[in-house]
Amino acid sequence: MYYLYIFVLIAVIVSFFADRSKTYRAIKVAFRKFIKILPAFASMLILVSIVLALLPNSVILHFLGGSNMFEGVILASSIGSITLMPGFIAFPLCGILLSKGVTYTVLSAFTTTLMMVGFVTFPIEKKYFGLRVAIIRNVASLIIAIIVAVMTGIFYGEIFA
Amino acid sequence: MRLKTVTKYARGAGFIAYALFLGISFLKGFEPGKKVGLNLGYFSLGMLKLLPIAFVLIGLFEVWVKKETVEKYFGTKSGLKGHVGGILLAGTTVGGLYVAFPVAYSLYSKGADIGVIFTYIAASAICRVPMTIFEASFMGIKFSIIRLLFSIPLVIFSSMLLGKYLTGRNYRIKDGE
Numbered sequence: 001m002y003y004l005y006i007f008v009l010i011a012v013i014v015s016f017f018a019d020r021s022k023t024y025r026a027i028k029v030a031f032r033k034f035i036k037i038l039p040a041f042a043s044m045l046i047l048v049s050i051v052l053a054l055l056p057n058s059v060i061l062h063f064l065g066g067s068n069m070f071e072g073v074i075l076a077s078s079i080g081s082i083t084l085m086p087g088f089i090a091f092p093l094c095g096i097l098l099s100k101g102v103t104y105t106v107l108s109a110f111t112t113t114l115m116m117v118g119f120v121t122f123p124i125e126k127k128y129f130g131l132r133v134a135i136i137r138n139v140a141s142l143i144i145a146i147i148v149a150v151m152t153g154i155f156y157g158e159i160f161a
Numbered sequence: 162m163r164l165k166t167v168t169k170y171a172r173g174a175g176f177i178a179y180a181l182f183l184g185i186s187f188l189k190g191f192e193p194g195k196k197v198g199l200n201l202g203y204f205s206l207g208m209l210k211l212l213p214i215a216f217v218l219i220g221l222f223e224v225w226v227k228k229e230t231v232e233k234y235f236g237t238k239s240g241l242k243g244h245v246g247g248i249l250l251a252g253t254t255v256g257g258l259y260v261a262f263p264v265a266y267s268l269y270s271k272g273a274d275i276g277v278i279f280t281y282i283a284a285s286a287i288c289r290v291p292m293t294i295f296e297a298s299f300m301g302i303k304f305s306i307i308r309l310l311f312s313i314p315l316v317i318f319s320s321m322l323l324g325k326y327l328t329g330r331n332y333r334i335k336d337g338e
Binding site for chain 1 (some may be wrong): 172196197198200204205207208211212214219224225259262263292299303308311312315316323327334337
């Protein structure tokens with residue numbers, strides 16, 4: 001995490017010396033985006049604070065973690081395929097779930113399907129690509145997401161460890 | 162009343178009810194309510210440590226990298242170079258798939274390779290730079306690297322296959338109407 005701070009600090013300094021006005025504009029863009037996302041963020045935090053207080057950790061881990069990885073991946077990729085959530089909300093949420101003990105494997109399945117597989121956007125996609133190609137693309141994306149989740153699990157020592 | 166106004170009021174009422182609930186919980190020592198409040202504080206602190214930093218990086222990225230430049234250089238190239246270009250172009254995309262579809266059509270009408278277009282679509286879902294900054298901030302850079310390392314080759318491979326299959330089969334991308 002400190003690396004991130006150092007990296008951003010260096011990036012800002014380099015940018016500042018390269019072009020002052022651009023750097024000011026970047027900060028302005030950052031601030032505007034931050035303010036814009038804040039209400040959605042607050043809603044997410046409120047919802048999550050309630051849900052996680054009601055659900056004991058053991059229940060969350062039973063469904064999304066620990067012992068039965070296979071079930072967790074299937075459940076997570078189904079939720080990810082169906083729901084529509086901006087990454088700005090999804091990743092912080094995953095960070096919270098991670099601290100609760102949900103595995104990287106399951107979170108990877110969730111985030112990748114969330115981004116690549118669009119159940120809700122399917123009607124729009126169909127209009128651009130046609131029914132058949134839209135189906136092929138979504139199924140291929142689901143398969144890719146599951147492969148990536150398995151590889152994530154292997155690299156974090158959660159599968160075959 | 163319009164739906165938008167209704168949801169606005171509902172949200173406002175929700176916020177107030179939530180704040181009141183927390184306040185009373187802490188005053189009366191209602192344990193589940195206190196737990197909700199502590200959760201909120203704990204999560205908010207975690208977010209506040211990362212959010213501003215991530216947004217500054219995103220701001221810098223948006224100011225320094227111009228989508229038009231990438232589009233000009235790579236938009237319609239073919240072969241592996243085209244696929245790499247598709248991914249770079251996708252990196253600059255803001256928003257999700259629904260933003261990428263119209264761009265895909267515009268690439269198509271400029272004569273881009275079908276396979277490259279599908280690489281662009283998939284990459285605009287998973288390789289967007291601002292989103293990846295967010296991901297790495299909250300999940301760790303290792304998570305992002307593993308994800309990109311495995312998904313990009315798979316995306317290129319499957320898009321090439323799909324492109325090969327569709328080219329010469331009289332396939333057309335429509336403009337979404």
